[in-house]
Amino acid sequence: MIEFYSPSGQEAPLAGFLVQEMARRGFHAHLDEAGNATGQIGAGARKVYLVGHMDTVSGEIPVRIEEKKLYGRGSVDAKGSLAAFIEAASSLKDNDKLSITVIGCVGEEAESKGAKHLIASHQHQPDFVIIGEPSGWDSITLGYKGSVNLVCQITQERHHGGHAEPTAAERAVEIYQQIKARFGSETLGFETSNLKLIALNTHQNGLDERAELKLNLRTPLGFDFDLLHAFLESLPKNIDVEMGETTPAIKAEKQNPLVRSFLRAIRAQGAQPTFKVKTGTSDMNLLGPAWNVPILAYGPGDSSLDHTPHEHVLIEEYEKAVIVLQQVLQALA
CATH class of the missing domain: 3.40.630.10 (Zn peptidases)
Known part of the structure; x- marks a missing residue:
């Protein structure tokens, strides 16, 4: 075998x-x-x-x-x-x-x-x-533990490197930190939620720039997936979030x-x-x-x-x- x-x-x-x-x-x-x-x-x-x-x-x-x-x-x-x-x-x-x-x-x-x-x-x-x-x-x-995959895409106009506006990649990192602060834990265990950054990819075409963030959240018993979904829906409109199938x-x-x-x-x-x-x-x-x-x-x-x-x-x-x-x-x- x-x-x-x-x-x-x-x-x-x-x-x-x-x-x-x-x-x-x-x-x-x-x-x-x-x-x-x-x-x-x-x-x-x-x-x-x-x-x-x-x-x-x-x-x-x-x-x-x-x-x-x-x-x-x-x-x-x-x-x-x-x-x-x-x-x-x-x-x-x-x-x-x-x-x-x-x-x-x-x-x-x-x-x-x-x-x-x-x-x-x-x-x-x-x-x-x-x-x-x-x-x-x-x-x-x-x-x-349970599990759910998340894919976040941030698309925005490209700016000069000296501009104060955060890049799409920086916004992606901010989103990761927000989700981790709200739903993650530094302690790994059966009783905690743990967020893992799987991939961060960026792309630009001269006019727009895009960042894609792939995350996996491991969840404990009784985790409120509806609360997670509501949080993701509250993110700015230029952030497209796909929440995968939930496994309790x-x-x-x-x-x-x-x-x-x-x-x-x-x-x-x-x-x-x-x-x-x-x-x-x-x-x-x-x-x-x-x-x-x-x-x-x-x-x-x-x-x-x-x-x-x-x-x-x-x-x-x-x-x-x-x-x-x-x-x-x-x-x-």
């Missing part, structure tokens, strides 16, 4: 491989209309969904094993989790209590095309959902059979399980509210290596995650 370089939009070769591999392992496997690789195994009435993603961020990393570590883009985020899902579910192919569906979604690192299709199709109503994202084999993730934060409940099964399985491997909340965003933000069933995220790997040139997963950690998942599925049966 890691040898398939699959940045968002280029998942098709990996998807075809996964459908073949799942079919070989006894799954009823196919590609859905969005390009998600889907495999179902088991004949039970209780439905467990294991939802990972096939796409990665860009930046190819040579695939190799060094010192019992598997290096490669996606080894942590999040092909390791998806591979563990397939391996764990395969071991329960003869069970008559669970119906296990493994889904490798497309586009999670972009616009969540795959997850949105699962919701829009109205074909899925699981009883339990495990999202494939790195938590570490001995931890489970219950929450992710999520924090799942602890008191349910899914969480308890994970706690027991991790303890059975000799570790003390911990709960995590993440400052990023995942498909769990979309699928949790849509399906409204017990949900959490789990998978091998250190999420601090996500998107970095040093991305790798410990092979021993991957193997422990597979065992934990097997025991969780057996407990849910």
